[in-house]
Amino acid sequence: MSESKVFIILQRNEDARPFVEAFEQENPEAVFKYDQPGMIRIENIGELKITEEVVSELAGRDVDLQELHLVLVSLSGCVDEDDDYFKVSWN
Secondary structure, X not given: OOOOEEEEEEEXXXXXXXXXXXXXXXXXXXXXXXXXXXXXXEEEEOEEEEEHHHHHHHHOOOOOHHHHHHXXXXXXXXXXXXXXXXXXXXX
16 A cells, blocks of 8 residues: 655745754655745655754754644644654554
8 A cells, every 4th residue: 555645834934944944854755845925835755744853953942843833824644743743644
């Protein structure tokens, strides 16, 4: 059985920057689409995952991963999250 594609769409602004960079760093095989004004679509086969540690490092401050919901536009997949990580997958 092949794995399905998941995606997350975030606002394209400074508040979303550390989250986008974390998705890029922690999911090197993901595809980033910038073709819609004001939004970034991030796609991957299987899952997309970021960790609080990497987002905080990229932001230069302690980040609560719940802040992701302030810049979240849409997603496709099942969300699994806690204080340390945020993951979207079909598993």
